[in-house]
Amino acid sequence: MFVILCIIFFFVSFNDSQTIKHLNEISIEEELSIGSIVTSLIDKIPNLEQSNEYDLVTPLSIDLDLFSINHSQHCLIIKNRIDYENLCLKKNHCIISVSIAVSNDDTIDVYILPIRILNTNDNLIKFLVNRTIIEIEENDEYWFKKNYSLPHAYDDDQDLITYSIYLQNWNKPHGLFEFDEKNLLLKPLKKFDREEQNIYLLRLIGHNQNDASTDIIIVIKDINDNIPKCQQN
Numbered sequence: 001m002f003v004i005l006c007i008i009f010f011f012v013s014f015n016d017s018q019t020i021k022h023l024n025e026i027s028i029e030e031e032l033s034i035g036s037i038v039t040s041l042i043d044k045i046p047n048l049e050q051s052n053e054y055d056l057v058t059p060l061s062i063d064l065d066l067f068s069i070n071h072s073q074h075c076l077i078i079k080n081r082i083d084y085e086n087l088c089l090k091k092n093h094c095i096i097s098v099s100i101a102v103s104n105d106d107t108i109d110v111y112i113l114p115i116r117i118l119n120t121n122d123n124l125i126k127f128l129v130n131r132t133i134i135e136i137e138e139n140d141e142y143w144f145k146k147n148y149s150l151p152h153a154y155d156d157d158q159d160l161i162t163y164s165i166y167l168q169n170w171n172k173p174h175g176l177f178e179f180d181e182k183n184l185l186l187k188p189l190k191k192f193d194r195e196e197q198n199i200y201l202l203r204l205i206g207h208n209q210n211d212a213s214t215d216i217i218i219v220i221k222d223i224n225d226n227i228p229k230c231q232q233n
Helices: 003-014 084-090
Strands: 018-022 026-029 037-040 053-056 067-070 075-078 095-104 107-118 131-137 162-167 177-180 185-188 199-207 212-221
Touching (some): 084 107, 162 177
Parallel strands (some): 018 107, 131 212
Antiparallel strands (some): 037 075, 095 107, 162 199, 199 212
16 A cells, blocks of 8 residues: 555644544444445545545544445445444444545545444344243132233344234233233233143243244143042041
């Protein structure tokens, strides 16, 4: 690469003919394919085509080495993968500022271009478990005080997730359970008799742009409340 990249910091510190100019912020979506054009530089940097030479100032962190310049087209392009979750959520870099050094005879101008990374819904929501088994004692006198935790769905994009719950036949569990969506709790609405039904199969569904589901299996535990009887004395 040409000399400008090697001596740019010397000029920034000591050259009276050096200027720093700030360009307007632009936005791009994450996960653009490598080689994609980010923006044309001709309409942002005056007389760019007539300059002696120009290039990006190498970023201090390899994590931010995401862009390069296509000199034949005078445009900024994607160099490495841009992942919103990795940059913004883990490293707190939602705006990447690239510095473009332009040499004209005895002057060097540095143009700083802020690039905002936009999140796309590229991660499907998921439950970390395929099924959850909940045991409820039959004929529990304190059923109205009980509630049972349900699993959360996860979305790496951190989009809002809403929930719904259904019986196996896609009916709502009216009369059986109350669903507290805010706290993800299942609350019994009555005492359960194992002899009447010993298992209830439900489906918990997480909704955003893509849905995910998990099985909720309710097992009614036997407390041996029916004493064996002889038909004859």
